[in-house]
Amino acid sequence: MKGRTIILDHLNGREAAALMLDGQLEDLLIACDAPAPGTIYRAVADRPVKGQGGMFLKTPDGNAFLRQIKGMAPGDELLVQVTGYADEGKAIPVTHRVLFKSRYVIVTPNAPGINVSRSIRDEDRREEILAVVHDTIDTVPHGIILRSSCAAADDKDIADDLISMLALADQVLNDDGKGPETLVEGDEPHLLAWRDWVEPAEVVTDEGSFETHGVLDAIDALSSPRVELSGGAFAYVEPTRALVAVDVNTGNDTSMSAGTKANFAVAKALPRALRLRGLGGQIVLDLAPMPKKDRRGFESALKAALRADSIETTFVGWTPLGHAELQRKRARLPLTELLN
Structure with a gap:
């Protein structure tokens, strides 16, 4: 199937949208019970967090955490907007710069x-x-x-x-108004697809279209941490409690440049692999062996791929062991949580 196709359907009773590019799943949005990024609250300052320069706030959906609280005191009311999803047991991340x-x-x-x-x-x-x-x-x-x-x-x-x-x-x-209140709900998947997937595409809205257009098969494939790369290389993308580990392998290629080729391939494929799996936070790349002189070219290729991605990700640097580190915004919940 050639071209771009936007498929609006439901998955396990949840509103969902998929973007297919030449028959390959390029992006996936699934509704969840947590407040979506973009939600705007009238919140009430609760208590400051000493040493972190932040404040816990009361919202209709529970505690939120706001950084940069100069001049704010408990009991103050303010507008805040959800910026991402909270880790388990953590407060909702918000900003006072609403958009x-x-x-x-x-x-x-x-x-x-x-x-x-x-x-x-x-x-x-x-x-x-x-x-x-x-x-x-x-x-x-x-x-x-x-x-x-x-x-x-x-x-x-x-x-x-x-x-x-x-x-x-x-x-x-x-x-x-007064007191904690939700003033604007964050966009659900179908509206997000209309808002952000703006390039020309066929739009399919028939019930059951996830199955008929191969979306369900693509989602099933995402249950495996293995990501196939060009040239026969592959990577494993595996989340832990602390970080997301990416292990790059050269496959059957035994040439002198095998490691460099595999690393450049993962630079191109990594944003999509993280986006579809809903992974964020700290990302550590255990790359295939390559000469240090190739690091600058790898950084450039990775940064270019990340700039083209819809989710903010920063290249942090290299560890003494030669691992590359990224910091990625938690703009989505992990796919494994959404499918449970």
Whole structure:
């Protein structure tokens, strides 16, 4: 099956969305019971955490943890937004810098100005997009980011999205309620797919389409930690309580460059392997043997692959044993938890 296909269905009674690229599962979203990233609360400061510069907050979904609390005291009320999923037994991670994100527009109340995505390089189109903003609203009350999806979008769709997001921002920012309350729910998988998978694709919404389009088989394959790489190499991606371990193997290749080729292959494949399995936190790569002179090229290849991924991941550096370390945002729950 060639091309891009977005499949909207349900999995074990949960809303789910899959992105297939040339017959291969490229991304997978599954609803869960935990508050989704993007959820906005009116929260109440509870107690500070000495030595960590943070504060526990009360929310309708339990305790949340906020860093950077200068000037905040217990009992204060504030708006916060969920940034990711908490580890088991930990508080919900939140930020006080709330964003209102949709398919074409991101409204940023704490960062004024109008910005067009740098990936839109056609200067004429950039000017047209800015003109849409100025033709739609008289004043700019908040910061606005025009996303890369605006490049091929209809101007009316951009204007409608802008009006909708500004109205939502005003509603939330002008909230005068009291006590912990959920003001905006985080997006569910079907809405997330519409919001973030913006490249042209066939959209399938028939019930049972996960089975007919091979999504279930692809999910079953993810139960194995083994990831096949180009050239016959392979890797094992295995989560532990402390970190995610990635072990790279050269397979049957016994050439002098086998280790370097396997490592470059895992650099390309790793973002997808982590994304589909919902893995984040500390990532440690036990790479195949390669000369130190090849490390810089490997870093460049890995960083390029991570920049193209939708989940923020930072290359931290090398350990004395030659392991590469990454720090990845916990933007999703592990697939194993969602399937239980």
